[in-house]
Amino acid sequence: MTTTIERPPAVPAAGGPARPIRRKRDRTSKTENLAGLAMLTPAVLLLALFIFVPAILAFGLAFTNARLISPYPAVFVGLDNFVRLFADAAFFRALLNVAYFAVVVVPLQAGLALVMAILVNKKVRGTTFFRTVYFLPVVTSMVVVSLLWLFMYRQDGLINVIIDRVTFGLVTGPDWLNDTATSMPAIILMSVWQGVGFHMIIWLSGLQTIPADLYEAADLDGVTAWQRFRYITWPGLSATRSLILVTITIQALSLFTQISVMTQGGPLNSTTTVVYEAVESGFAQQETGYASAISLVFFVIVLLISVVQRFLSREKA
Amino acid sequence: MAISNVAIAEVAPASAPHVVLGRKTAKKKRVIGVGGWILRIGLTVLFLFPILFMFVSSLKPDQQIFGDLSSIAAFLPIGNISMDNYAAVFDRVPAARFLVNSIGISAITVAAGILVNSLAAFALSRMRVRGKTIILTLIIATLIVPFETLALPLVWWVNQLPSFELTEFGFMFTKGWIDTYQVQIIPFVANAFSIYLFHQYFESIPKELDEAARMDGAGWFRIYRQVVMPLSGPAIATVAILTFLPAWNSYLWPLMVVQTEELRPVMVGVQYFFQLNVSWGEVMAYSTLITLPVVALFIAFQRSFVNSIASSGVKG
Numbered sequence: 066m067t068t069t070i071e072r073p074p075a076v077p078a079a080g081g082p083a084r085p086i087r088r089k090r091d092r093t094s095k096t097e098n099l100a101g102l103a104m105l106t107p108a109v110l111l112l113a114l115f116i117f118v119p120a121i122l123a124f125g126l127a128f129t130n131a132r133l134i135s136p137y138p139a140v141f142v143g144l145d146n147f148v149r150l151f152a153d154a155a156f157f158r159a160l161l162n163v164a165y166f167a168v169v170v171v172p173l174q175a176g177l178a179l180v181m182a183i184l185v186n187k188k189v190r191g192t193t194f195f196r197t198v199y200f201l202p203v204v205t206s207m208v209v210v211s212l213l214w215l216f217m218y219r220q221d222g223l224i225n226v227i228i229d230r231v232t233f234g235l236v237t238g239p240d241w242l243n244d245t246a247t248s249m250p251a252i253i254l255m256s257v258w259q260g261v262g263f264h265m266i267i268w269l270s271g272l273q274t275i276p277a278d279l280y281e282a283a284d285l286d287g288v289t290a291w292q293r294f295r296y297i298t299w300p301g302l303s304a305t306r307s308l309i310l311v312t313i314t315i316q317a318l319s320l321f322t323q324i325s326v327m328t329q330g331g332p333l334n335s336t337t338t339v340v341y342e343a344v345e346s347g348f349a350q351q352e353t354g355y356a357s358a359i360s361l362v363f364f365v366i367v368l369l370i371s372v373v374q375r376f377l378s379r380e381k382a
Numbered sequence: 383m384a385i386s387n388v389a390i391a392e393v394a395p396a397s398a399p400h401v402v403l404g405r406k407t408a409k410k411k412r413v414i415g416v417g418g419w420i421l422r423i424g425l426t427v428l429f430l431f432p433i434l435f436m437f438v439s440s441l442k443p444d445q446q447i448f449g450d451l452s453s454i455a456a457f458l459p460i461g462n463i464s465m466d467n468y469a470a471v472f473d474r475v476p477a478a479r480f481l482v483n484s485i486g487i488s489a490i491t492v493a494a495g496i497l498v499n500s501l502a503a504f505a506l507s508r509m510r511v512r513g514k515t516i517i518l519t520l521i522i523a524t525l526i527v528p529f530e531t532l533a534l535p536l537v538w539w540v541n542q543l544p545s546f547e548l549t550e551f552g553f554m555f556t557k558g559w560i561d562t563y564q565v566q567i568i569p570f571v572a573n574a575f576s577i578y579l580f581h582q583y584f585e586s587i588p589k590e591l592d593e594a595a596r597m598d599g600a601g602w603f604r605i606y607r608q609v610v611m612p613l614s615g616p617a618i619a620t621v622a623i624l625t626f627l628p629a630w631n632s633y634l635w636p637l638m639v640v641q642t643e644e645l646r647p648v649m650v651g652v653q654y655f656f657q658l659n660v661s662w663g664e665v666m667a668y669s670t671l672i673t674l675p676v677v678a679l680f681i682a683f684q685r686s687f688v689n690s691i692a693s694s695g696v697k698g
Contacts, residue, residue: 094510097509097510097511097602098509098510098511098512100505100509100601100602100603101505101509101510101511101514101602102505102511104501104502104504104505104509104602104603104606105501105502105505105506105511105514105517107498107501107502107572108498108499108501108502108521108572108577109502109517109521109572110572111498111568111569111571111572112521112524112572112574114569115536115568115569115570115572116524116527116532116574117524118539119532119535119536119539120527120532120535122535122536122538122539123531123532123534123535126535126538131538133537133538133541134541180421181425184418184421184422184425187418189418191422193684195422195425195426196688197681197684198425198426198429198430199425199426199429200680200687200688201429201430201433201677201680202429202432202433203691204627204673204676204677204680204687205433205673205676205677206630206631206633206649206672206673206676207631207633208631208633208649208652209436209652209669209672209673212652212655212665212669213432213433213435213436213666213669214432216662216665216666217432217435221448221451222451223432223435223451223456226451226452229452230452258428258429258432262429263691266688266691266692267691267692267694269692270692270693290414315528318528319528319529319530319531321530321634322633322634325633325634325637326652340530340533340634343530343533343534344533344534344634344637344638347534347537347538348534348537348637348638353534353535353537353538356534356535357534357535357538359534360531360532360533360534360535363530363531364527364531367526367527367528367531368526371526
C-alpha cells in the first residue's frame with residue numbers, strides 16, 4: 066500500500082531518457098490500480114450481493130414456484146405466477162389503492178411542504194423553532210406514528226372527540242380505520258403529517274439557491290407576494306420540483322408500514338398495497354416465486370414512473 | 383429563470399422605486415404577515431400536539447387517558463401521573479433487550495457504512511482505477527431501486543447464504559442468515575447514496591493535498607485516513623444520520639428475517655402490545671421510549687440533520 070512516488074530522475078541516463086520514466090509510472094499506476102480495487106472491493110461486493118443478486122433473482126424466481134423454505138428445489142413454471150397475478154382481485158385492489166394514495170399524497174404533501182418551506186424561509190423570530198417542530202414527525206419512526214394515530218383514529222379517539230367539540234356535537238366522526246370509505250383517507254392524512262417535514266427541508270434547500278438579489282429587485286418594484294412567487298420562486302425551483310415529485314411518488318408506491326401496523330390491508334382490502342401483498346404472499350405464505358412476480362411488476366411500475374416524470378420535467382425546464 | 387428575468391424587467395422602471403410601495407400594499411403586506419403567523423402557529427399545533435399527546439399519555443393510566451380526551455388536559459401532564467406504564471412495558475416486553483439490539487445494530491451499520499462507502503468513494507474520486515466510470519455508473523444505477531422491490535427475493539436469498547457459528551468445537555457452517563444479527567446489518571452497510579455523497583464531497587477537497595502527501599511518502603490508505611477523512615466531517619455526519627435513521631426505524635426487514643425474540647430490534651416490539659388486552663398507556667410509553675433516543679440526537683445535532691436531509695435533495 067505504501068507506494069512512494071519519487072520525482073522522475075533529474076538527469077536522464079544517456080541512451081533512452083523516456084523509457085525508465087515510463088516504466089516507473091506504469092508500475093505506480095499498477096499498484097494504484099490494485100490499491101484502488103482493494104478499496105472498492107468491500108462496497109462493490111456488498112452491493113452485488115445484496116442489490117444486484119436479489120434484482121436478478123427477482124427476475125429468475127418470478128418464473129418459478131420457489132418457496133421460502135422448501136425441501137424441493139424450485140421448478141420453472143413459465144408465466145404461471147403472472148397469470149395468477151393478473152387474475153388476483155386483491156392485487157388489482159392493491160394497485161388501485163396505491164395509485165389512489167399516490168395521486169392524493171403527491172400534490173398534497175408537495176404543496177403543503179412548499180408552503181411550510183416558504184414560511185420557515187422567512188427570517189422572522191422563532192424560525193428555528195418552527196423548523197424543528199415541523200420536522201419532529203420525520204424523526205419519529207413511521208411505526209410509532211402509526212401507533213399514535215391508531216389511537217387517535219379510534220371511534221372514541223382524540224380526532225373524533227375534537228370533531229365533536231368543534232361542531233358542538235353536530236357531527237359524529239366515523240370509525241376511521243374500520244370504514245372502507247375513510248380508511249384510505251385516514252392513512253393518507255397521517256402519512257402526509259409524518260412525511261411533509263422531510264420535503265419541507267428539500268424545498269427549503271431549493272429556495273436557498275435562488276439568488277436574494279432577485280427578490281430585492283422585485284421588492285423595489287413593489288410586486289405582490291403572488292408575483293414574487295409566480296415569477297421568481299416557482300421558476301427557481303424547477304429542479305427541486307421534479308426531484309420532490311419523483312421521491313414522493315416512489316415513497317407513496319412503497320406504502321407498507323402504516324398498513325401493516327394499522328389496518329393489515331383491511332377493511333375488505335380497502336387499504337392493501339402492492340408491498341403488503343408481496344409480503345403476505347412471500348413471507349406469510351412463503352410463496353417466494355409469486356412474491357417475486359409482484360416485486361417485478363412493482364419494479365417495472367416504479368421505473369416507468371420515474372422515467373416518465375423525469376422526461377416531463379426535463380421538457381418543461 | 384429566463385421567464386422571471388423578463389417579468390422583472392417588465393415591471394421595473396428603474397426610477398423612484400419606493401413610491402410604488404403605497405399605503406395599500408403596506409397594509410396588504412401586514413395582512414399577509416398576520417396570515418403567515420396564524421399558519422405558523424396552526425402548523426405548530428398540528429405537528430407538536432400529537433407528539434405531546436403521546437408523551438403525556440405515557441404517564442397516565444388508561445382510564446385517565448380516555449377521560450382527559452375531551453379537554454386540554456389530554457396534552458398536559460396533570461392528574462394521576464406516574465411511571466407505571468414504563469415499568470409495565472419492561473414487564474410485558476423485553477424492552478431493554480430490544481433497545482440494546484437496535485443500538486448495536488444501528489451503531490455497527492453506521493460505523494461499517496462510513497468505512498466501506500468512504501473507501502469506495504475515495505478510490506473512485508481520487509485514484510486511477512481501471513473501469514471506474516462503469517463502476518460508478520453501476521453504483522448510481524442502484525439508486526432507482528427502492529428496497530421494498532428487492533425485499534422478498536432478498537429474504538429467499540439470505541436464507542440460502544452460508545453462515546458460520548462459533549461452537550464449543552470450533553466453527554460450524556450452517557445454511558441461512560435468518561435469525562441472526564448479521565442479516566440485520568450486512569445488507570445495509572454498502573449504500574450507493576452514501577458512496578455518492580462521499581464522492582461529491584471528496585471531489586471538493588483539493589487533489590494537491592494528496593500529491594503533497596505522496597511526495598512525503600504517504601501511501602494511499604494513509605492519505606485516505608490522515609488527509610481526506612479528517613477534512614470530511616460534514617460528509618461523515620450526513621452519511622451517519624442517513625444510515626442511522628433507517629437502521630433504527632427498520633421494520634419490514636426484521637419482521638421477516640428475525641423470529642427469535644432475543645435478536646429483535648425495537649420497532650418489531652410493537653407487536654407485543656396487541657396480543658392480549660391493549661393498554662394504550664403502555665403503547666404510548668413504549669412509543670416514547672423508542673422515539674426519545676432519536677429525538678434527543680436530532681435536537682443535539684439539528685444542523686447536521688437538516689443538512690443531511692437537504693443533501694438527499696441532490697438524489698435526482
